[in-house]
Amino acid sequence: xxxxxxxxxxxxxxxxxxxxxxxxxxxxxxxxxxxxxxxxxxxxxxxxxxxxxxxxxxxxxxxxxxxxxxxxxxxxxxxxxxxxxxxxxxxxxxxxxxxxxxxxxxxxxxxxxxxxxxxxxxxxxxxxxxxxxxxxxxxxxxxxxxxxxxxxxxxxxxxxxxxxxxxxxxxxxxxxxxxxxxxxxxxxxxxxxxxxxxxxxxxxxxxxxxxxxxxxxxxxxxxxxxxxxxxxxxxxxxxxxxxxxxxxxxxxxxxxxxxxxxxxxxxxxxxxxxxxxxxxxxxxxxxxxxxxxxxxxxxxxxxxxxxxxxxxxxxxxxxxxxxxxxxxxxxxxxxxxxxxxxxxxxxxxxxxxxxxxxxxxxxxxxxxxxxxxxxxxxxxxxxxxxxxxxxxxxxxxxxxxxxxxxxxxxxxxxxxxxxxxxxxxxxxxxxxxxxxxxxxxxxxxxxxxxxxxxxxxxxxxxxxxxxxxxxxxxxxxxxxxxxxxxxxxxxxxxxxxxxxxxxxxxxxxxxxxxxxxxxxxxxxxxxxxxxxxxxxxxxxxxxxxxxxxxxxxxxxxxxxxxxxxxxxxxxxxxxxxxxxxxxxxxxxxxxxxxxxxxxxxxxxxxxxxxxxxxxxxxxxxxxxxxxxxxxxxxxxxxxxxxxxxxxxxxxxxx
Amino acid sequence: xxxxxxxxxxxxxxxxxxxxxxxxxxxxxxxxxxxxxxxxxxxxxxxxxxxxxxxxxxxxxxxxxxxxxxxxxxxxxxxxxxxxxxxxxxxxxxxxxxxxxxxxxxxxxxxxxxxxxxxxxxxxxxxxxxxxxxxxxxxxxxxxxxxxx
Numbered sequence: 001x002x003x004x005x006x007x008x009x010x011x012x013x014x015x016x017x018x019x020x021x022x023x024x025x026x027x028x029x030x031x032x033x034x035x036x037x038x039x040x041x042x043x044x045x046x047x048x049x050x051x052x053x054x055x056x057x058x059x060x061x062x063x064x065x066x067x068x069x070x071x072x073x074x075x076x077x078x079x080x081x082x083x084x085x086x087x088x089x090x091x092x093x094x095x096x097x098x099x100x101x102x103x104x105x106x107x108x109x110x111x112x113x114x115x116x117x118x119x120x121x122x123x124x125x126x127x128x129x130x131x132x133x134x135x136x137x138x139x140x141x142x143x144x145x146x147x148x149x150x151x152x153x154x155x156x157x158x159x160x161x162x163x164x165x166x167x168x169x170x171x172x173x174x175x176x177x178x179x180x181x182x183x184x185x186x187x188x189x190x191x192x193x194x195x196x197x198x199x200x201x202x203x204x205x206x207x208x209x210x211x212x213x214x215x216x217x218x219x220x221x222x223x224x225x226x227x228x229x230x231x232x233x234x235x236x237x238x239x240x241x242x243x244x245x246x247x248x249x250x251x252x253x254x255x256x257x258x259x260x261x262x263x264x265x266x267x268x269x270x271x272x273x274x275x276x277x278x279x280x281x282x283x284x285x286x287x288x289x290x291x292x293x294x295x296x297x298x299x300x301x302x303x304x305x306x307x308x309x310x311x312x313x314x315x316x317x318x319x320x321x322x323x324x325x326x327x328x329x330x331x332x333x334x335x336x337x338x339x340x341x342x343x344x345x346x347x348x349x350x351x352x353x354x355x356x357x358x359x360x361x362x363x364x365x366x367x368x369x370x371x372x373x374x375x376x377x378x379x380x381x382x383x384x385x386x387x388x389x390x391x392x393x394x395x396x397x398x399x400x401x402x403x404x405x406x407x408x409x410x411x412x413x414x415x416x417x418x419x420x421x422x423x424x425x426x427x428x429x430x431x432x433x434x435x436x437x438x439x440x441x442x443x444x445x446x447x448x449x450x451x452x453x454x455x456x457x458x459x460x461x462x463x464x465x466x467x468x469x470x471x472x473x474x475x476x477x478x479x480x481x482x483x484x485x486x487x488x489x490x491x492x493x494x495x496x497x498x499x500x501x502x503x504x505x506x507x508x509x510x511x512x513x514x515x516x517x518x519x520x521x522x523x524x525x526x527x528x529x530x531x532x533x534x535x536x537x538x539x540x541x542x543x544x545x546x547x548x549x550x551x552x553x554x555x556x557x558x559x560x561x562x563x564x565x566x567x568x569x570x571x572x573x574x575x576x577x578x579x580x581x582x583x584x585x586x587x588x589x590x591x592x593x594x595x596x597x598x599x600x601x602x603x604x605x606x607x608x609x610x611x612x613x614x615x616x617x618x619x620x621x622x623x624x625x626x627x628x629x630x631x632x633x634x635x636x637x638x639x640x641x642x643x644x645x646x647x648x649x650x651x652x653x654x
Numbered sequence: 655x656x657x658x659x660x661x662x663x664x665x666x667x668x669x670x671x672x673x674x675x676x677x678x679x680x681x682x683x684x685x686x687x688x689x690x691x692x693x694x695x696x697x698x699x700x701x702x703x704x705x706x707x708x709x710x711x712x713x714x715x716x717x718x719x720x721x722x723x724x725x726x727x728x729x730x731x732x733x734x735x736x737x738x739x740x741x742x743x744x745x746x747x748x749x750x751x752x753x754x755x756x757x758x759x760x761x762x763x764x765x766x767x768x769x770x771x772x773x774x775x776x777x778x779x780x781x782x783x784x785x786x787x788x789x790x791x792x793x794x795x796x797x798x799x800x801x802x803x
Binding site: 344360364367368371381382383384385386388389392393396397513514515573574575576591593594596602604606 | 660664672675678679682683686687688689690708720723724725743744745746748749759785788
């Protein structure tokens, strides 16, 4: 009964989405206020019904209703309750339901926080988001019904993929989708502005906080995925340039370019067409990411059973969204007026350079991700593009952006003098170069990659500090600085911190695969690992072997680690659970390989020393918090009110 | 310099920069492509001996042998038509099993032994890596066309 109720709620949601899409768009075109007024209640109603459907699915998982195919495939009676709940979005169908649920959430948020916007703008934005929702709900109902019954019911489920039974995976998909789908708001704002022809600075100011929040969620989602891979896959890596990772990274790069371009459009009225194009790109790449991951063309943990109908539907939808929005752009784009002029050395010019280089970096990732798929589709052989390509290309392409990042925020809009800026930054440059060249010498000798990383990270960090000092010198007080400035500085500082962490862990990590008998020890980076054997233990839905490895430094014991090897009952799937001893400066990481004799006295063991890896996660926290702080700037609330005043009121930039 | 000249110079420098970047990227792309060959193609001599590539298929039943050092493993990858011996030193992925699909990346020695630097894991018990499935399919097709003769 409950699954049918969910199915019915989904159908109602689709009807409401249709209403939400069609009536307000017509109303906005005709200037009919009654039709436009449908937008908000329809959007909120749709959200309620999707939430109801989602609740029904979650309920079916929690009560182990194995007469629902989705539950039977992805859950298990012995699965702990929290994973039964997260299994709700562990499957293809469930994750798409989560997608529309989050879209409903964002649309509702727009409907609530848009009181100050013109009615036709709100109607158009909500209408366009309704169209996107129609596409996804139709996809769910026609090809991926999460409530499909299984008759007769399965006696028990097949269990959730053990890799996903981890609490990093509990929050990774919702965060990632909050980001993906959040770009739908920027997309809808851009399209609404195109349709109405009102491509002024106001439009940029409206979509800016939404875009920044979506970007912050996406950042959190991606890093949670990396963190999960690091702990759960047992290989000690955190980024593999796997197509599924790239699928989320590409919208992130486009979104990063977009939030910077929006800044120029809002403050200076320039780059309008470019900003619109970026908003379309960011959301299109989010859809592409969904397609790549959900259609089964990629072999990875995300790829569920392949169904050609699904792939064809998503591909068609993708073509419609990208093609339609680009057509609209081609038609209305040329009417946009260009904004204020600027010289080659100005904040605008530097942000333009940032955008161009970011898009070049995006292009290199796109090439490496799609080329193998294209070759395969054309029957020209199977190839793969591995990390060496991405490392060789992405890092050098990004380096200039990171260098410019140290300058951009300190340069005036419209135009500045290079000698002046150089005077303000010369000490930072000198110190950054000194750190970059001297630090590697104190570690393991000169290493160009380490030098590059250290120079760039200290350069950015110092530039952020200079930004604060100059603001304070000009009479500002720390508490009075605008939140937009705090947010930007925090995010940039976090980036610098993250680059330092990446540089350190990538260049100075060590690992060792060893065969260990009980009592054997091995040394790595000054730590002694002593294997004390492994014993069996029963888990809730698996049988495990728990190893005991004592870690000591200079003869002093610092930790006892318990890496595990599990075999899951329902699927028979083996899993490695690494054991990590973290601190601020390093992780010590131990993973069990496999027993090398029948008595399980001798094991292959992998040990890692990961210097400064935790700086990555810390850096991500700074960037995410920075995004939220920037989006909460007073200006977005106050400046909007000013717009309701007669047009022509000058907009003051921070 | 007049501002028009400056502009031209800036555009010229920009284009040159993009050109160099594109050349570097395409070069890196070319040299880092990893091609895939099925065991049949490898035995036919289609695979290169000077660069790394991937092979895929099934791990032949009873072929997994652990070497005395405890960490090197030898096994045979088959597409049911032809087989290739593989050596790998390190910890195998959890889902590596005899009779199951596998993809290995590495170099082919002159002695015909494929030394893998990476053995790719499946992420799901019932899921076959597309490359491995492809190799089996190719072999099955080839056998069908050969047998009737």
